[in-house]
Amino acid sequence: MTVPVELSREERALFNPAFMALVSCRAVQGHQREAGPCPLPIAVTAAVMALQPAIRSLLPGTTKASLPKWAAENQTVRVLMAANAPSLATMVRPGILLALQTELLSLNDTARLHLRLRAIPATINGTSDTFVAIQKTAHMLGRWLPTGGSAATTLTLLGVRP
Numbered sequence: 001m002t003v004p005v006e007l008s009r010e011e012r013a014l015f016n017p018a019f020m021a022l023v024s025c026r027a028v029q030g031h032q033r034e035a036g037p038c039p040l041p042i043a044v045t046a047a048v049m050a051l052q053p054a055i056r057s058l059l060p061g062t063t064k065a066s067l068p069k070w071a072a073e074n075q076t077v078r079v080l081m082a083a084n085a086p087s088l089a090t091m092v093r094p095g096i097l098l099a100l101q102t103e104l105l106s107l108n109d110t111a112r113l114h115l116r117l118r119a120i121p122a123t124i125n126g127t128s129d130t131f132v133a134i135q136k137t138a139h140m141l142g143r144w145l146p147t148g149g150s151a152a153t154t155l156t157l158l159g160v161r162p
Helices: 009-014 017-035 041-050 053-058 067-073 075-101 130-146 151-157
Strands: 106-107 112-115
Touching: 009 130, 017 075, 017 106, 017 112, 017 130, 041 053, 041 075, 041 112, 041 130, 041 151, 053 067, 053 075, 053 130, 067 075, 067 130, 067 151, 075 106, 130 151
Parallel strands: none
Antiparallel strands: 106 112
16 A cells, blocks of 8 residues: 655645746746747756756856866766656646746747746745745756757756757
């Protein structure tokens, strides 16, 4: 007999499509600020990384840090992404779909996401420190991940398979 696992209220809120849509929008918002429309795999990767406390704790304090150098120095990230990315991506995808359906995000013919002007507040806030930390991290990753080179290069550095 298996005992059902009861999720806390915060855990249920973290993985609902609306919050996943917001996290994805934050990643696209950060990417647009630095490099224009965001490749779909980068938006998913940024959200997946932001959801993992172990990865959040390893991230540099600035977007000026070298992504290749950081990835080489933090091989734990490759292990965490390999272990957790598939299951977390299945939670992020419905959020991106919701953002597309509600026209917060649009997808162009080159699979790049664009955040509608004023779709989400510029100020990052939330009901808990965790909600705020995830949003801020997704925004930072949206800005920082393009510095690693092409989307394929960035995903390779992080040990992610599309």
